[in-house]
Amino acid sequence: MIRVLLADDEPLILAGIRTVLESAGDIEVVAEAGDGRAAVEEALRHRVDVALVDISMPVLDGLSAVEELARQAPGVRAVVLTSFGVESNVQRALASGTAGFVLKNCRPEELIRAVRAAYEGDAYLSPAVTRMVLGMVTPEPRREAAERLAALTVREADVVHLVAEGLSNAEIGRRLHMSEATIKTYVSRVLAKLGCVNRVQAALLARDAGGPPPRRRPPER
Structure with missing residues (x-):
């Protein structure tokens, strides 16, 4: 089973994501967190494989949580939850080693594929997410x-x-x-x-x- 942490400050979204992931059969949500600090603590406590982290959270934002996880638990694969046109720190997320980006309005099967890909050492990026990310980061010469x-x-x-x-x-x-x-x-x-x-x-x-x-x-x- 793939052990997953969900981090989002909206209980309804947490419940929906849990339902989607646990319907896959090979994914188990072992911990939830409503802020970034709790996300780091719960990921360490439960030794999760994948952390699905919303960027906008109280106490410690999602990107800071991902950076902290990279330092304290480099084996945890972090996937960032995002929305079109609202993220201003994509470059920071990339530098932190984020395994991928998933849109909050993605189809359920995409979310499952993202978690499986991260667990296997890959990253899931749908064409829509890739276009969004590529359009937001300043090009290298x-x-x-x-x-x-x-x-x-x-x-x-x-x-x-x-x-x-x-x-x-x-x-x-x-x-x-x-x-x-x-x-x-x-x-x-x-x-x-x-x-x-x-x-x-x-x-x-x-x-x-x-x-x-x-x-x-x-x-x-």
């Missing part, structure tokens, strides 16, 4: 971004640009005719080469580079 991506092989570049489209590992695998496990390995390798904390940062870098690079190297075998 194109030349610098392109130079960083130039270190990738052709296949790694293919993968990172599909990540930027908001595709999951399974979807990328189908697109490139490769197994999901192989794509997961590629994503890990790409993040290490680019010095990115997570898929969101890699997606931003791909956006800033202005599109896929010329295919000057032969594909990997």
